[in-house]
Amino acid sequence: MRTVLLDTNVLLADPGSLLAFPETEVIIPETVLGELDKIKTSRVDPDLRFRGREVSRMLFELSETGSLIEGVKLPDSGSLRVVPFDTEAKLPEGLSSRNADDRILAVALQVCSGACESLTVVTNDLNMLLKAQALGLEVERHGDGVEGNFARRYIIRPFQRYRVPLTILAIAIAVFAAIVFITIYNQPGSGTVSGVPTEFKEQLSASEQKILDYLLILERDETDLDTRLALANLYYDLRLQSGNIEYATLAIRHYERFLEVRPNDPDVHADLASAYFYSGQTDRAIQEATQVLETDPDHLQANFNLGIFYWKGRGDYAAAASQFNKVIDLTRDGDERARLIGRDASSALEQVIQEAMQAGDPVPEEGTF
Numbered sequence: 001m002r003t004v005l006l007d008t009n010v011l012l013a014d015p016g017s018l019l020a021f022p023e024t025e026v027i028i029p030e031t032v033l034g035e036l037d038k039i040k041t042s043r044v045d046p047d048l049r050f051r052g053r054e055v056s057r058m059l060f061e062l063s064e065t066g067s068l069i070e071g072v073k074l075p076d077s078g079s080l081r082v083v084p085f086d087t088e089a090k091l092p093e094g095l096s097s098r099n100a101d102d103r104i105l106a107v108a109l110q111v112c113s114g115a116c117e118s119l120t121v122v123t124n125d126l127n128m129l130l131k132a133q134a135l136g137l138e139v140e141r142h143g144d145g146v147e148g149n150f151a152r153r154y155i156i157r158p159f160q161r162y163r164v165p166l167t168i169l170a171i172a173i174a175v176f177a178a179i180v181f182i183t184i185y186n187q188p189g190s191g192t193v194s195g196v197p198t199e200f201k202e203q204l205s206a207s208e209q210k211i212l213d214y215l216l217i218l219e220r221d222e223t224d225l226d227t228r229l230a231l232a233n234l235y236y237d238l239r240l241q242s243g244n245i246e247y248a249t250l251a252i253r254h255y256e257r258f259l260e261v262r263p264n265d266p267d268v269h270a271d272l273a274s275a276y277f278y279s280g281q282t283d284r285a286i287q288e289a290t291q292v293l294e295t296d297p298d299h300l301q302a303n304f305n306l307g308i309f310y311w312k313g314r315g316d317y318a319a320a321a322s323q324f325n326k327v328i329d330l331t332r333d334g335d336e337r338a339r340l341i342g343r344d345a346s347s348a349l350e351q352v353i354q355e356a357m358q359a360g361d362p363v364p365e366e367g368t369f
Helices: 008-013 015-019 030-041 046-063 100-112 126-134 145-154 168-185 206-220 225-242 245-261 266-278 282-295 300-314 317-331 336-358
Strands: 002-006 024-029 072-074 078-083 119-122 138-140
Touching: 002 100, 008 015, 008 030, 008 046, 008 336, 015 046, 024 030, 024 100, 030 046, 030 078, 030 100, 030 336, 046 072, 046 225, 078 100, 100 119, 100 126, 119 126, 126 138, 126 336, 206 225, 225 245, 225 266, 245 266, 266 282, 266 300, 282 300, 300 317, 300 336, 317 336
Parallel strands: 002 024, 002 119, 024 078, 119 138
Antiparallel strands: 072 078
């Protein structure tokens, strides 16, 4: 049976890669799970957080069928197991146990135990690919390549990919019905208890319940900034999950209301810039991200997203390459979370260079590796 080892960036690009290898033993290094946990709770691109949570959800469901360490069966006659890093094993020269990539490669060598013909490391990271090849490991990329991954992440959001049944119409109807219900039943003398009946809320999806709860809180106290930000972030995530532009418009409304009171929050300004971009307002997105960088030049999210705005919004390859190079420099000596963003920047830069060459408009020398 063939064996594949999945790198973190593959799972974050496509959570479905867990089930994409029929009649194959799929290996997930424990180090990868650690990187996913950090991504889920970090303030990075919300889409990245969503996909990290999706991978964890899928693994949790698989764990209900058996031990992930011992291995569980997958559809199409495959299997999956999580392999811890052996801290007692001697690493090949050039690898360090302090480096996450090196620990992942060490697990690959540990699994194949010297006979690595049947094991393939699946990664979309250039540095990981080169290191694996130097160690004699078979390597392949997953999916449609860099262009496909970034197009799906920033441009295309098909409903079937995330299996999300929500639509903005359904939410609007549900919230409107709830408000009408509350208004009727809270009239003086109605003899009812204030609030939404549990039976009604049970008819709503989890996201609809959250939206309703947040709106009711803001109806009572519109100065509750934590709730307003949570609502904006929820609309933002729903835009990424569903592709419905109306969610971006709603997110913008609440981000702007938040910033009216707290105008100096760079993270919220960066999220607002992304919401502008997802709503089709590229110029406003670039302006907002640029303003963040005027006060915080090393803001990672703003730098990375500005590169996306230039690339996918304007087709300005030179400006995009410059931004991605800056992100690579900022993340080179960072923690695992930062390095994951650096990998995305490297992948984006590679694609920008290719697209620029195909368009007959090569980026300047400083915009290359």
